[in-house]
Amino acid sequence: MSRIVLGTLAAMLCLTTGAQAQTILSAETAAPNTTPGISIIALSEAAAKAGVADIQVTSGQTLTNSVQNVAEGKTDIAAAPFILPFLLSKGVGPYAGLGAEKGAELADELAVLYTYRISVQGLFAFDSSNISGWDGLEGKTIFNGPPRGAALTNARLLIKTNTGLEEGSGYTGVQVNWGQAVKTMQDGSADAFVLPMSFPDPRVSASLASGNMTIFSVSKEVYDSEAFNNVAKLPGTVKFSMPIEDMGYGDGITVVSEDGTFRGPGTVGADIVNKSMDFALAKSLTTAAIENIESIYHAKAPFMPVTWHGETAIEITDMCGPNPLKYHPGAVAAWEEAGYTLPDCAK
Incomplete structure (x- = not known):
């Protein structure tokens, strides 16, 4: 009988300790x-x-x-x-x-x-696109995120803050699901990209197979402006800066900034x-x-x-x-x- 009791207690103990797992x-x-x-x-x-x-x-x-x-x-x-x-x-x-x-x-x-x-929203483009920076986006086609979500909302806001341009009237937006992002970046569907980035960013690195790329920092003037500070007051947005040398990119990537610091809105x-x-x-x-x-x-x-x-x-x-x-x-x-x-x- 004692063996049965002990066996039952052992089984109960195993069930108890394993329940959470x-x-x-x-x-x-x-x-x-x-x-x-x-x-x-x-x-x-x-x-x-x-x-x-x-x-x-x-x-x-x-x-x-x-x-x-x-x-x-x-x-x-x-x-x-x-x-x-x-x-x-x-x-x-x-x-x-x-x-x-x-x-x-x-x-x-x-x-x-x-x-x-989660990321830092930023602008980048293939060097072959001849995009000069934020001031070169008018009339261009821009891949700015998936069809629905925070990334698209943030991209549209960042473009407007930097350039005053609205999607539809100032530029053409392209939206695809994230699973198609690298393909869309590589196939020439867009002139430039305003997307969430990590450092180094795997989508950017994967796209280098199609050519060298340039990442453009938000300018110091815009970064310190009232408009950008208002963006940074939105829930889930903070001002972000990082030395270019710490971004983790190697050959094939150029980062453009006035002073060796990349700036943008962090999500x-x-x-x-x-x-x-x-x-x-x-x-x-x-x-x-x-x-x-x-x-x-x-x-x-x-x-x-x-x-x-x-x-x-x-x-x-x-x-x-x-x-x-x-x-x-x-x-x-x-x-x-x-x-x-x-x-x-x-x-």
Whole structure:
């Protein structure tokens, strides 16, 4: 009898200790070679390594839809540029069909595990296109993102801030899904590209097979202007600068700037969950991420060590202010137990 009891207790113990590891979660993210794509994939590996959950990742998604899916409880985790929850909370832009009341209701369902810089919006072109810079875009055809999403919204705004040009009247916009981005860059469909970039950026590097390219910094004058500062006040946008020598590019890439510094608007966001997620699960996911920032996140791609994973300062995370999202209580506990300080307005 004692053996039966001991065997039953052992079986129960195995079930108890393995229960969390058997949790199956769904996640949506952007293309797997982008910062949000890699971030979610890294989270899935960290969660599996820690025995927290099995995260089934669907990449190549339009994050506009992914954010709404998390808010509606259809997906457990998603990568989210902060401009999207803001637009959702107002029921405008890509969420205009929902209306302000429903949009605000859905946005209130979202919570943050951790933040990071998704990309820096920038202008680049093949040298053969004879694009001189921002002042050479009038009348040109510009690939500026997927048909729907934050990247397209940000690109149109950046072009207008730098040149005053509107899509349709000042230039022709080309939009394709991210999976077709490199092909579109290489096949001559556009004269120039205003897209999110990492440093070094895999789409830029892959396109070098079709010729040398030049990346154009935002000028110091525009960067310091009231118009650009207003752009940087948008949820999920921060001013970004980096020495050209630290951008990680080699032969075939020229970066044009007045003073050896690349400047542009940085897009920040987070890996998000529904606020109804269990406290312990959100805490365990966040702890797994924090403990593996260097070993998994930074090791995934050459650009990942400079994407601000593990940063919590407001000027980098862009939490608080017009950004409607706050950290999940479980994430707050994980960060604080790991020795980090989170601003009260973000809890």
